[in-house]
Amino acid sequence: MTNRRRPAILVLEDGRTFRGEAYGSIGETFGEAVFTTGMTGYQETLTDPSYHRQVVVQTAPHIGNTGVNDEDDESGRIWVAGYVVRDPARAGSNWRATGTLEDRLATEGVVGISGVDTRALTRHLRERGAMRVGISSLDDDPQALLERVRQAPQMVGADLSAEVSTDKPYTVDAEGEHRFTVAALDLGIKRNVARRLAARGVTTHVMPLSSTIDDLLATGADAVFLSPGPGDPATADHPVALAREVLRREIPLFGICFGSQILGRALGFGTYKLGYGHRGVNQPVLDRATGKVEVTSHNHGFAVDWPGREQGFRAADAPLNQVIDTDFGRVEVSHVCLNDNVVEGLRAKDVPAFTVQYHPEAAAGPHDADYLFDRFAELIERGGRPGTELSEDERA
Numbered sequence: 001m002t003n004r005r006r007p008a009i010l011v012l013e014d015g016r017t018f019r020g021e022a023y024g025s026i027g028e029t030f031g032e033a034v035f036t037t038g039m040t041g042y043q044e045t046l047t048d049p050s051y052h053r054q055v056v057v058q059t060a061p062h063i064g065n066t067g068v069n070d071e072d073d074e075s076g077r078i079w080v081a082g083y084v085v086r087d088p089a090r091a092g093s094n095w096r097a098t099g100t101l102e103d104r105l106a107t108e109g110v111v112g113i114s115g116v117d118t119r120a121l122t123r124h125l126r127e128r129g130a131m132r133v134g135i136s137s138l139d140d141d142p143q144a145l146l147e148r149v150r151q152a153p154q155m156v157g158a159d160l161s162a163e164v165s166t167d168k169p170y171t172v173d174a175e176g177e178h179r180f181t182v183a184a185l186d187l188g189i190k191r192n193v194a195r196r197l198a199a200r201g202v203t204t205h206v207m208p209l210s211s212t213i214d215d216l217l218a219t220g221a222d223a224v225f226l227s228p229g230p231g232d233p234a235t236a237d238h239p240v241a242l243a244r245e246v247l248r249r250e251i252p253l254f255g256i257c258f259g260s261q262i263l264g265r266a267l268g269f270g271t272y273k274l275g276y277g278h279r280g281v282n283q284p285v286l287d288r289a290t291g292k293v294e295v296t297s298h299n300h301g302f303a304v305d306w307p308g309r310e311q312g313f314r315a316a317d318a319p320l321n322q323v324i325d326t327d328f329g330r331v332e333v334s335h336v337c338l339n340d341n342v343v344e345g346l347r348a349k350d351v352p353a354f355t356v357q358y359h360p361e362a363a364a365g366p367h368d369a370d371y372l373f374d375r376f377a378e379l380i381e382r383g384g385r386p387g388t389e390l391s392e393d394e395r396a
């Protein structure tokens, strides 16, 4: 099912237009245009629920080379609202492949465009910021499409958790001997989170968005996990209230990405929209406690606001021992992005909670940050005594 020769157009909300060819499904789609710089892992990107309502631009010029397979999905479907590539592989080939990427996009109704100068498009988004976009292989009139783009919903203010969360709880069993039980609030969880926990003897109960604190605790949870997910964290009032219940009870808490923004809000910080976000697999992050730099996978358009940011204060410049007093005691910035000083992790000192804004569960990697799942397991093992998440080795 190849529609490669049918013309398609891409129109950004500021009117910039790119012409290309239909890729995937024929049709029309709208969303927030974002670029990702990952050279690998397109299947994981496409199936990551955090990309719900986003039109993803791949800066890597060749996409689809290894086809798609039955093992690498991060959820049960493709979530991106649209897909923009430069030069799709004419054939997908890999020992694990079960089909081609374009057929899968078409089967799942994902409208894409190929033959676009994705470098020019990325530079535009980097200069002007993430914005709404439309792709059409039905209508060749950019002006008419532009009007529809401008009617599409914005990402700021988008409350999307209910659209991606599981309807019913389900369980992912520990591998080998069971050590701990974690209740994971599903705001758009990726499969590899539960796998990384399972590898540490953790049984994970993945819980729907509507869960109450009693529902979470009824699983027998030793700890709570707040998942990544799409949308504007400023809208996530129920998860924030739930996180505050967890903090109040001093139950160990770990969160990733959207989960990190929710912990930030639960502690009393705001969140804000980044110009064009961080999306890719080679973002340098400093762990301020150990001084180590890790190369990490990111996918976020919002971040936790830090006192003084708007006046030019950079979290990375804060003295290592600087803590901020919150409703739940002292908190420190544990991780920062070395590209732009965005807050990439929070650690509470008086309650057992820590989070990162990036993806230690990243598949296809990198795996530098996998140690964070060890820190979580150690925190649970110590009965949630806070402020000591560093392992013996890291403290030495």
Ligand SMILES: NC(=O)CC[C@H](N)C(=O)O
Binding pocket: 050, 227, 228, 229, 230, 231, 232, 233, 256, 257, 258, 259, 299, 300, 301, 302, 303
């Ligand atoms: N991957 C995520 O959890 C993304 C969180 C949030 N939707 C953001 O864009 O910042």
